[in-house]
Amino acid sequence: MPHIIKTQNSPYSAEKMFELVANFQAYPDFLPFCTAAHGEPVAPNEVHGTLSIHKGPFTKSFTTHNTMYPDETPKKIAIALVNGPFSQLTGEWRFVDTASGSEVTLDLQYQMATGFFNQALSGVFDWIAKSMVDAFCQEAHRRHAQEKTD
Structure with a gap:
């Protein structure tokens, strides 16, 4: 089963980074591959x-159960997958x-469902997952850079 661990340091607090990642509805505003997001x-x-998510010829939706701590x-x-x-x-x-600031880590294990389309999507998902931490750190900078200079 593929296992992705991506860690990046951010000059912003763990609380600010947590709040950014927990705000699902904002994802399409700054994740280039995310076309829609909804949190229930x-x-x-x-x-x-x-x-x-949309990348190249692939467009797929998925739902996860997210428990916040x-x-x-x-x-x-x-x-966890729904x-x-x-x-x-x-x-x-x-x-x-x-x-x-903080250290931000995304640690994922996944297995694509059977089928040619889903297997082809595996490489795309790997790229998306690895790029997410970078995108969140960039968005934190865009949102909070002014606070660091005040």
């Missing part, structure tokens, strides 16, 4: 998030405060 609360600190150290968002082109998808975002 299902319990306190639990959301079903549906993303529609905003008060834990490290802050994290646990991810439905989509995967037979398995689990993982988490982790946000750790550091002396210079």
Whole structure:
């Protein structure tokens, strides 16, 4: 099963990075491959998030059950598949405060469902998952850079 771990340092706090990742509805504003996003609360600190992704000839939607842990150290968002082109998808975002900001990690394990189209999508999903951490750090800079200079 493919396993992706991507970590990046950010000059912004773990709290700011957590809030950015937890805001599903904003994803199409800054993730170039995300064409639609919707978060549906299902319990306190639990959301079903549906993303529609488009890259090249591929367009797919998938839904994950996301459990938020905003008060834990490290802050994290646990991810589990509800439905989509995967037979398995689990993982988490982790946000750790550091002396210079935070360390942001996306840790995912996934298996595409059988079928030619879904197997071809595997490489696209790998690229998307790896680029997400960079995109969130860039969006945090766009949103919060002015605060750092004030």
